[in-house]
Every structure is written in structure tokens, then in C-alpha cells.
Amino acid sequence: MADGSALTDLETAAREERGLIYPFGPPPGPGEAIEIAPDILWMRLAMPIALNHINVYAVRDEAGWTLIDTGLDLAATREEWERLLDGPLGGLPVTRIICTHMHPDHIGLAGWLCERFNAPLTMTRLEYVTARMLVGDTGQPAPEAGADFYRAAGWDASQVEGYRTGYGQFGRFVSSMPAGYVRMREGDRLSIGAQAWRVVVGEGHSPEHACLWREADGIVLGGDQILPKISSNVSVWPTEPDADPLGDWLASLERMKTVFPDDVLVLPSHGEPFRGVQARLDALIRGHRTALKRLGRALRTPSRAVDVFPALFARPVGDGVRGMATGESLAHLNYLLHRGLAARTRDADGVDWWTATEKGSGA
8 A cells, every 4th residue: 555644744633542542633624624644534414313414425526526425315415515515615516426325314315416427426236226226115005014023023013103104214314316327336437637547335224335445545435334432333124035145244344354454544434534444344254253142142032123123223222213223133133043143933923033043052
């Protein structure tokens, strides 16, 4: 990797926490941007949820800016973009929008920005088509298979009804997506300005999440794949109830340990830019391995997916996060099931009961 000394003058407020180094001071405020590396601006958009922000980035291109991720489609977020476009982005055009993956906080305003600037959208194929599929669910009645899925996980009648009434929320935070896109895939090298960015794909949090690595000076746009302080949600959803996303996630993290040098600067979608990627990958892997051991012990007693929340989560699970918590529980349960460490049986009421196998009870 090339010498990263060009970043030294920008990294003026470094601090260390839990083996990670945070080289910069406070994050940018509304309408502000911080030059995080040569030709790269760090901006932050507010979100009206517990995870109250998303980091977005602008990379200087020949004629303007390439944007990485876009925030939710909310009136307030559009106003934030107006301030950024007129302010730190200097009124220059947006030449391309790259979305790391298909979650609404990342693609929400991609269509709006693409239309406004007549700019192409670049994504991986599975992220683009999955987003189009989920947007198409908006306004449709909830499928009964989805109700059966949550009933099997241990939801009561009122909670299942809540799933029905809340179905199709995805598209309410996503502007109309472009009818076409430019595909990126593992190993591609995208040219932004005078530099090449290597695409490194991860799975588990989403189907084909793209990280972008500027190898010349070791900058990694990490999206949700490598976050500094929280672990990205890894869930099973009704569309693929027997999936093994946790297996995909852990395999991706292990592979990235062999890809990224430890001195890269990771620019995440949430939290602050950091150094220490190898320590963070180790911690993410270790956290799930530890949770799987606790889960194996908990399954010495037959349990539903909702019963194992205490084995997996440090805080009580409220109604607002019940869907994600259930999906994450099922991701861990399916991981054990696929490896012969747990068994699943469905009772006459359509509820699944999970039990550790002899092989898995001491996992």
C-alpha cells in the first residue's frame, strides 16, 4: 500500500478506544462537510430513529462529485442535501451516485439525486434488484406466509396483526428508483477522479454489499459492513425463511481479514472514521461466536425464537425493534440448524420450537 502520509495533516484529533483509533474530531454538523482524505468529504444526515444518523461521502470527480449513499427520502433530508450541494459541494454537479447496499437509509434519495443531475446509479446487482422488489411491496397486502413466519417465531396475535398493518414500509422512505443502473461486482475497479477504487463485496447484512477501497492511500468506504461500535443487523426474513445470513456474514468478515491491511482508514456509514480494521473484524466475529455459545446453552431447554432474546441481546427488546430482533434470532438459530447444532420442530399451532442437539448443547 502506498504511503498514507498525505493524511497526516488532516488527522489532528486522534483518540483510541477499544483498540481502534479515531483520527478526527467531532463529526460534521448539518450542512457541513469535513475533508476526511484528499478529495473526499464526510457529511452526516440526520435520521428520526434510534440510529440517528447516516454518514455519506462525496469524492471529487473530474466534473463534480461522486456521492456514496444518500439518506432516507424525507423532506428534512432533501433540505439537508440542498444545503450541502450549495455549500461544501460548491454548486458543482453530481456525476454519479454509488449505493453500498439497498437499505432505505442508503438508497432513499438515490432516485431523486439521479433524476436531478441526470446521473447514473451504481450498485451491485443483488442490491439493486432486491430494492426494486421491496419497493414494489409498498401498498400491497401482507402475504399470509409472512404472518405464518412470525407466528412460528412466537409472536402473539396482536404482534402478527402489527406485521400486517405495517407491511410495505420499505418504499415509504425511498424515492422512485431509476429504471436502470450500472452494475459493480467483486473485484471491479471504479475510476473516480484520477484514482481507482476496488470493489470488495460482503454478504449477510444485505445480499451483495459493496465496500470501496482506494488502494493508493488505503481509504475504505465501509458502508454497514464494518462499523466501529455496533454490529450490523444480520437477519432472516419471510422471503427466505431457511437462509443462513449469519454464515454468509461470518465468512465475509473472515475473508476481509485477508483482504484489508490493518492501516487502512475505514469510512463507515454510522459512527466515526477509524483505523484498526483487523481488531474490529476480530471483535465482530468474536461477538457472534460468543452469542452462538450462549444460544447453544439456552437451547438445552426447548425455546421459540422470541424466547432466546436474552441470550443474544444485552437490552430488552421492545415493539419498535421486535422485527429486527426476531430476524437476528432466527439468523443465529438457522446457523446452528444448518450445522447440525440445533433441531426445529413445529407444533400444532404453527409455532417452531428449537432445541440444541447433543453436538450443539455445549457449543
